[in-house]
Amino acid sequence: MGKNVSPDLVRNLPLLAGMTEQDKETLLEGARLRHLMRGDRLAAQGKTITSFYIICSGVIQLSRATPDGRDVTPDVLIAGDTLGETEILNAVSTYKLNATAVKEAIVLEFPVAWLRKNALCHGLLAQNLLCVLAKRTHAMSILLEHKSLMSAPQQMACFLQLFCAHQNLDPHEFELPYTKTLLASRLGLELETISRGLAKLREHGITVTGTAVSFCDIDKAENYVCNSCSLSKNCREHELLRERLHNTSQK
Amino acid sequence: MGKNVSPDLVRNLPLLAGMTEQDKETLLEGARLRHLMRGDRLAAQGKTITSFYIICSGVIQLSRATPDGRDVTPDVLIAGDTLGETEILNAVSTYKLNATAVKEAIVLEFPVAWLRKNALCHGLLAQNLLCVLAKRTHAMSILLEHKSLMSAPQQMACFLQLFCAHQNLDPHEFELPYTKTLLASRLGLELETISRGLAKLREHGITVTGTAVSFCDIDKAENYVCNSCSLSKNCREHELLRERLHNTSQK
DNA sequence: CGTCATCTTGAGGAGTGTCAATAACTGTGG
């Protein structure tokens, strides 16, 4: 692979966790480095699958268009995330979504065969892949549950909290790498609903100005969502968040 | 393992696909056979994880309760499905959902360590697990998309169609192993909504009486959902269904 | 024939989508 990507970043990829440096080197020999500009596409709905990708930096929006012209954003990928493994492992021949760079991005590109072969031969890689998929499954089940049980503002509040916790950001002020339109699409809501929801979030200790998010009253914000979320009481993300929020609020 | 479960069934488990008979034997030595009656629990929310399960027969409802007393049914497992792998692979120590037998069921029970070890050592098992998780991810992304883009009756129609296609049932008359209450919970809707939705489905060529489902006018039923579903045009399930529906309708 | 669980039907209301008008922001070129 090219030598012009931050070695630190590559070394800490979740997919390579637990491996020796030599293992990592060997695996990464199959990769090609690609630099994307805003708007570039990595994959397009219906196109034949050629590659598996690991995001090194930037933001990649995944989206799908319905026949009647609407579209959804099942996920937004950031550094460390992967793209294409679901299709490849499912033995599907075409991508089922579009992948577009929202901001400048760097990705590692692997041929499909690389993933197929190493998932079979390389135990640790398979295990890390399993872990990635299990996490994704979990995250989706949360979203799915929220869609049924929560109001739009609650979904937004919970999404922001989980994002903050996952990315290990400062709860008092962090940047959300989403325009409001993107946030709306990600949560399956309308832009207008988001706009109105943000007003309500202010009543519950969450202030959003532009792309800057700030949790002012942490307890209020938690209470707003916890009772409707079956995972709030025994879920690592929420615990992690609660700890971080309270720790940093004491400073 | 016990010798009193149908060998055919075990031999065709998706998780053991592609393996030699001897491999299967070896792997299954770690298993214990359990017989469940209606209402028995395999797992309970918050309880420590002790086992990984493969369903051999029967129906297992997965459910979660929220602090405010509502509950959701993220999935309903049938023969061939697995339980617990997400938690185990995620290194989570407690189940995040309840698993209750809806009708008499037979399951294979494996210790947690069995899964951890073999996922690492046994390439084919890891690959099959990856395939299972990838399929699940895909199924969830469909549901999630539907929740945002479809009306309740459309979600119901699509769910019934996919169920029929997946289980390879006769589209003209098949049994849905769900009470209406369970169906409602599975789709994150209210029982009343289901009830009213079924009336509307009759206008679109789908008749449901009790637990018996029948697609009377296939084209009408397809049209009712296809325009709102981004996967309808290039998704194996839908294609499979369309074929089967049309083939059998010509007889 | 009652009892319990399951389902249906009705009326009302909360929440979100939709459409339309306006406002704020971003970048470009004069």
Added chain:
DNA sequence: CCACAGTTATTGACACTCCTCAAGATGACG
């Protein structure tokens, strides 16, 4: 620096869907 266009976001009015509560109907089973 300002005018301009294009994108992105806010706000209002309205309709529609689904949830909620309540009353009844149906079905299974002792």
